Amino acid sequence: MTALIRPARPTDAGATGEILHTRLEEASPGQGLYSGAQAIAFCGQMIGRDWVRVAEHDGAVQGFLAREQGYIHALYLAPGACGAGIGRRLIEDARRTRDQLRLRVLSANTGARRFYTRLGFAETDRGDGRDNDENLPDIGYEWRREAT
Template sequence: MLIRAARPDDGPQIAAISREARAHGMPWLAVVHTPAEDVDFFTNRVLAEQTVLVAEHAGERAGFAACRGSWLNHLYVAPRHWSFGIGSALIARVQASHDRLELWAFQRNEGARRFYRRHGFHDTEYTDGDNNEEREPDVRMVWQA
């Protein structure tokens, strides 16, 4: 596995990873954007405004993490690459360059919440979902070095 800084041409692939991971890991989650909107968002906003790492596994882009300051805004692994330690490698790399990280996870996403707890995050705030696009209750999680 290789972890590298994202390049401008990674946008379509990381958008696809996000979409596929969300569909497989959270089938109950409302889909609020088209695939084209996702590509535009990841290409023109996330890659332009955040620090993005891409994990490559078996010769293809397998996952990514995106941060802005202390906020981990995205961490997704393509489902066919689950259980190879890619998410753990990405979070370890992000934690190595921060003293504190915060993120939002959906309350119903128990798999993600267990993953983040294994990596030292704890729940600090719960919401009813009124402030996210999906209108899904979420939880703010924090990690401190």
């Protein structure tokens, strides 16, 4: 799947919020971290801060990455978009302007942990969940551009 990576527009809040809500529900069934409306509002705030880049295919948002400077707040893909290289392309896009990227992943999210490790991110620390919205153990990761 070939996707166009572009800056998010305010009108993308609905699609990105739906992706976020769907993925959070899959990751934490029954926890109800955010309602659909809250996820859309949250994505709208990130878009308003110019943090979000989306991957679009055939006019539909297939994924998004929200980044503030070198910190990745969110990377989520639409159901069916995993394995198509979209996540990798969003990370590559973020790397174009940064020498270092940091993020946190829930410890239980083994798929994401493998994904970031494959892309050269290294574990930096572990948390007990006190500092995240989910109150679940997490792991910090960092990528640094190699000196040339």
